[in-house]
Structure formats: structure tokens, C-alpha cells
Amino acid sequence: MHCGIRLTRKNSNTEHIHDRALGGINESSNKIIMCTSCNLARNKTMQIYLGPPSYWQGFPGNWDRVKKYLLWNAVTVDKGHDAGESYPEVHHIFESILQSNGKPIKPPSHWFGRGNYCDIIVTEPKRRGFWIRVFDRIFGYESSQNTPVIAVNRTNHRENIEERVKPEREILKIDESFRHHILAALSTIQGEIDLATFSSYFQLYLVSKDMRKQSLKQFAHSFGIPKRRSFIEIIEDYFSNEIDYRRVGQTVVYITMKNREVFEYLANEDE
Numbered sequence: 001m002h003c004g005i006r007l008t009r010k011n012s013n014t015e016h017i018h019d020r021a022l023g024g025i026n027e028s029s030n031k032i033i034m035c036t037s038c039n040l041a042r043n044k045t046m047q048i049y050l051g052p053p054s055y056w057q058g059f060p061g062n063w064d065r066v067k068k069y070l071l072w073n074a075v076t077v078d079k080g081h082d083a084g085e086s087y088p089e090v091h092h093i094f095e096s097i098l099q100s101n102g103k104p105i106k107p108p109s110h111w112f113g114r115g116n117y118c119d120i121i122v123t124e125p126k127r128r129g130f131w132i133r134v135f136d137r138i139f140g141y142e143s144s145q146n147t148p149v150i151a152v153n154r155t156n157h158r159e160n161i162e163e164r165v166k167p168e169r170e171i172l173k174i175d176e177s178f179r180h181h182i183l184a185a186l187s188t189i190q191g192e193i194d195l196a197t198f199s200s201y202f203q204l205y206l207v208s209k210d211m212r213k214q215s216l217k218q219f220a221h222s223f224g225i226p227k228r229r230s231f232i233e234i235i236e237d238y239f240s241n242e243i244d245y246r247r248v249g250q251t252v253v254y255i256t257m258k259n260r261e262v263f264e265y266l267a268n269e270d271e
């Protein structure tokens with residue numbers, strides 16, 4: 001994201017986006033692969049800009065700097081090196097470190113980022129437990145009590161924008177047998193199924209009903225649904241009461257019948 005170098009196992013390591021020294025969590029949502037020298041330069045930037053740790057000791061006097069540093073961290077991860085210019089005091093320290101190491105700054109147009117656009121929100125920390133408070137008092141840790149935490153709201157911002165801009169889709173009045181066959185096929189499956197597998201399964205279902213073997217999309221198209229509609233859109237438009245879906249990553253979608261528990265409950269009662 002900074003220098004544009006091609007990453008390999010040898011020249012890269014894992015960076016905590018929100019530094020551990022500033023309260024960042026040690027989980028994958030807070031990690032990114034980065035070239036080793038940029039990673040070191042980011043760490044050095046923190047120490048030049050904020051001074052040596054521990055940072056809670058400087059609170060609240062250093063809060064303005066801590067905040068700018070964390071925001072610079074987040075924005076460069078999500079929008080690339082040049083976006084760091086929004087926080088010039090931090091950015092120029094980082095650039096001068098890279099340049100003094102003889103490292104050229106050639107930000108790439110694409111990199112392995114977090115995948116999501118993130119809204120950065122500042123939240124108050126949870127109240128500490130009783131014993132934590134006792135020990136904090138004994139060891140003079142009081143000042144961290146009111147340190148706000150920068151959290152990353154992992155909603156997919158890009159998707160929200162698309163949804164807002166998208167014009168209303170036209171929902172056609174189509175023959176009920178379209179819904180009937182999709183629901184009949186899906187209701188024979190226990191739990192969730194990914195869309196790709198369901199699509200293959202649906203072709204077998206059609207064959208078993210002496211119907212023409214075709215893909216889900218072709219099947220929908222044969223009822224007049226435009227080819228450009230994704231199956232997710234079809235679910236939203238025609239099956240919002242019956243089918244649930246959830247995305248896993250960028251491409252995998254799982255679908256399942258809604259209210260399955262209700263059906264199972266009624267079936268048990270019959271017994």
C-alpha cells in the first residue's frame with residue numbers, strides 16, 4: 001500500500017493496523033500483510049510522533065496525536081499511501097523514514113487491503129471489572145480508564161453506497177410455478193447451502209420433474225426475469241419471506257429457508 005513492492009514471504013510480515021501499544025486487538029480483523037520495511041517505518045513513525053511507550057501515561061495530553069496517528073494508520077490501510085496526506089504531520093514523518101532508508105515511494109493502485117471500506121467510530125471503553133479496577137488502582141493505572149477506543153465498524157460501505165444509488169428494480173408479476181419449484185427444491189435441503197451447489201442441485205431437481213435441465217439463471221429467464229438480475233436480487237425481489245441469504249467473503253453466498261424451525265416444530269408436534 002505504501003511502496004508498491006511485490007510481497008513475498010521473505011519481504012513481508014504482519015502489521016497490527018491499530019497498534020498493540022495503543023490498545024489494538026490481536027485478531028485477524030486488526031492485521032494486514034505489509035512489506036517489512038514499511039511495517040518498521042510505521043512503527044518508527046509512531047515512536048517519533050508519540051514518543052516512546054507506554055502511551056497511557058501521556059493521556060489525555062497526547063490524545064490528539066494518538067488519534068491522528070491511528071486515523072493515519074487506518075486511512076492508509078484502506079485507501080492507500082496517498083490518503084495519508086490527510087494527516088500531514090504523521091505522513092511526512094513516515095515518508096522521511098522511508099526515503100532515508102533509500103526506499104522509493106510508489107504507491108500501487110491495488111493491494112491486499114482489508115476488503116471492506118470502514119467507517120471509523122470512536123467509542124467509550126467498557127467499564128472494567130472489579131479486580132481490574134483494584135489492581136489498576138494499586139499500580140496507578142487510573143489514567144487509562146477514560147481512554148476512548150477507536151473501533152472499526154466493519155460494515156461494507158461500498159455496498160451501502162451501491163444500495164442507495166441503485167434505482168428501484170422492477171418486480172414482475174410472474175407465474176407462481178417459478179417460486180414453487182425453487183422453494184420445493186430448497187426445502188429438501190437441510191440447513192444452509194451455497195448458491196453454486198444449489199444451482200447444480202436445482203438442475204437435477206428439474207430433471208427429476210421431467211423438466212428441461214437448465215441453470216437457475218436460465219430458469220428465471222424463462223419466466224421473464226431479465227438475465228442481468230443476480231440470484232441474490234431475485235431472492236430479495238421474489239423470496240424475501242421464504243429465503244435467507246448470507247455472504248461469506250466477496251463471492252460465496254449461502255442460502256437457506258426461513259422459519260425452518262417453525263416447520264420442524266410443527267412436524268414434531270404431529271408426531
Ligand SMILES: [Zn+2]
Pocket residue numbers: 001002003004005034035036037038039
Ligand atoms: Zn513497503
